[in-house]
Amino acid sequence: MDPIRRVGVIGAGVMGAGIAAQVANAGIPVVLLDIVPGAAEAAVARMLKTEPAPFMHRAAARLVACGDLDRDLALLAECDWICEAIVEQAEAKRALYARLQPVRRPGAILSSNTSTIPLAALTEGMAAEAAAQFLVTHFFNPPRYMRLLELVQGPATRPEVAARIADFADRGLGKTVIACRDRPGFIANRIGGHWLQSAVNHAVDLGLTVEEADAVMGRPFGIPKTGVFGLLDLVGLDLMPHVAASMKAALPADDPYVRAMREHPVILGMIAEGRTGRKGKGGFYARERGPGGERLKRTVDLATGRYRDSEKPVLESLALRDLRALAGHPDRGGRYARAVLLDLLGYAAALVPEVAEGIADVDAAMRLGYNWRYGPFELIDRLGAGWLRAALAAAGRPVPPLLERVGEGGFYRVEAGRLEAFGLDGAYHPVPRPEGVLLLADIKRRSTPLARNGSASLWEIGEGVACLEFHSKMNALDPGTLEMLGTSVAMGRKGAFRALVIHTEGEQFSVGANLGLALFAANIAAWGEIEGLIEQGQKAMRALRDAPFPVVGAPSGMALGGGCEILLHCDAVQAHAESYIGLVEAGVGLIPGWGGCTGLLRRWAEDPRAPQGPMPPVAKAFEAISTAQVAKSAFEAREMRLLRPTDGITFNRDRVLAEAKARALALAEGYAPPPAPAPLHLPGASGRVALGLAVRQQAALGRATPHDLVVCDHLAETLTGGGRDPVDAVTEAELHALERRNFMALLRLPATLARVEHMLETGRPLRN
Missing domain, CATH: 1.10.1040.50 (N-(1-d-carboxylethyl)-l-norvaline Dehydrogenase; domain 2)
Structure with a gap:
């Protein structure tokens, strides 16, 4: 099947521009034309400022070539697929198709993003060659975030045309493609x-x-x-x-x-x-x-x-x-x-x-x-x-x-571990899955977990690979989750599986540590238990990283706080494109305590593309953690070093587990655990002072609150290595001790507890 290498979109309204942006997100060059001169350029500029963002990263916008329909129609000549998204009028659409015939090369696919007009009405009078390449591709708004694509083909449409678009929309654009009858409104x-x-x-x-x-x-x-x-x-x-x-x-x-x-x-x-x-x-x-x-x-x-x-x-x-x-x-x-x-x-x-x-x-x-x-x-x-x-x-x-x-x-019904649906013939038939799709829900119907508690379960997913699934509310991490992390590593050490994937089909990968439990423990002054939990989390993360088998994180949705720390300790990550990753603890008056400070600092320090020296990695990690930055896509997570350049990105959420499993199997061949992390040279007290001055300048501009200053002071001490001299190397154990100490110091403060309580009650950060 020939790949789609270049796409044209006609109509720079909300839908057309959004479709063009999603094609660009997939790394495919796209031509965006509109009948109004300058409208395409204005649409791209608008999308770069829109929230939620149509572009997964700003660099994608550079793949969009803009023009107007009268002057730049020839730009469509090299396109493998031309998608029309103009006004919902059959006559206007048919007139446009006639204009396209001189420039559309033979074999190029033509489609309409109509939501109400039957395909038969759009192909009236269309030449046989064009009708064979024509179909309806109905995206839903916003095209980046809505996973459905309704695909309608007519009696003249060549089956391979529909198959080619369906494959590109599925794997390239992340859509679930549903074949619809040619009826008004489709499904x-x-x-x-x-x-x-x-x-x-x-x-x-x-x-x-x-x-x-x-x-x-x-x-x-x-x-x-x-x-x-x-x-x-x-x-x-x-x-x-x-x-x-x-x-x-x-x-x-x-x-x-x-x-x-x-x-x-x-x-x-x-x-x-x-x-x-x-x-x-x-x-x-x-x-x-x-x-x-x-x-x-x-x-x-x-x-x-x-x-x-x-x-x-x-x-x-x-x-x-x-x-x-x-x-x-x-x-x-x-x-x-x-x-x-x-x-x-x-x-x-x-x-x-x-x-x-x-x-x-x-x-x-x-x-x-x-x-x-x-x-x-x-x-x-x-x-x-x-x-x-x-x-x-x-x-x-x-x-x-x-x-x-x-x-x-x-x-x-579920029959012999398979989901079946009632058919028009009065019999039940297995619900089909596209090739390359592996769903944890299907595995759970036909098997029992290798291990389980109230917070997480471990499943065998085939070929010697296990999958650790979280299933607490919002997949918040608690002692049960940490226990299952330890159980999984112990079972893997004993040969129960050869590789581990961490994945969940819930809406979120994990929103981080269970704040409700932390607040309760703080209110009864159970400080020893809390510090023990922080130390337990650090040990669990190190055990994941140092396991004698590969560990692949496979997130979708939010991976915040502790969820992000898990990903930082995996050998590799295969992320859904719509993964929103970040160390957000500062929003509740804390700092990452399960190795997140150390992990992100090391990512910047070991990145050959980043500025070198003791201070630049610290400044980068400090900026991200102190402002609770969250990557708005897996691509942004790469830019923030929360993902590595080598980590994979999958557009279709239903394909994440299968691709993570394949990655884990590839790593398992001849796998050896990573070497012990080398000590880091950090800027010490002088670096801490420099960070403090920068934060106080932000406070003077009204961009930082009084408690932000306190949190940032503790974060700065952690990231700069405490009071050490810059010539002294700081070990991972010493950085983890700094994390624990500063986390506990912040948790004891009334201002932090007020932030935690406000977040639990409202879901929004308190600016105190």
């Missing part, structure tokens, strides 16, 4: 758009507040905390009428989506006033300044359209976590949940096979395209198919044939 927006319309309708009809509706749609449904109205604020209220009009024109009049379409005067009024959500003057939620300048959270009253103070919902049904119990509760929250569930699940079950070949594709599309925890058929299994059939019949609604056919079974 995710067909079901998701209907769900949004239904949820708004029922909230208004049942008299719910915005806060109540979003709370009901939250945890039991497995929907992100934005809920319904928060999601509309995020995507823009003004988009809803346009999507509805497009779907209404494309769907039959008796489709439930069309029947659910209603104009709400309150929403129309908000749009007219520019209150279109986060991109406008506020939406269903807004922030306003109070009389004293304080920021007030305000919410729209759905009856009047005016803002009022936000209120915490107090419905009795919100205490329920069981979905069926929630849907059966008599208060308006329960009635709301039931009404939305019947609309959503009845519609989704009726759409197979119209929009997709099977239920697993539908569930994956909704999980990845809308960030739901459960897809519609997984929700049905949580409720029970029999319950849903009875509820639909009691409400006088049709029961979809697929729901009838599944009987009393579920849509999913």
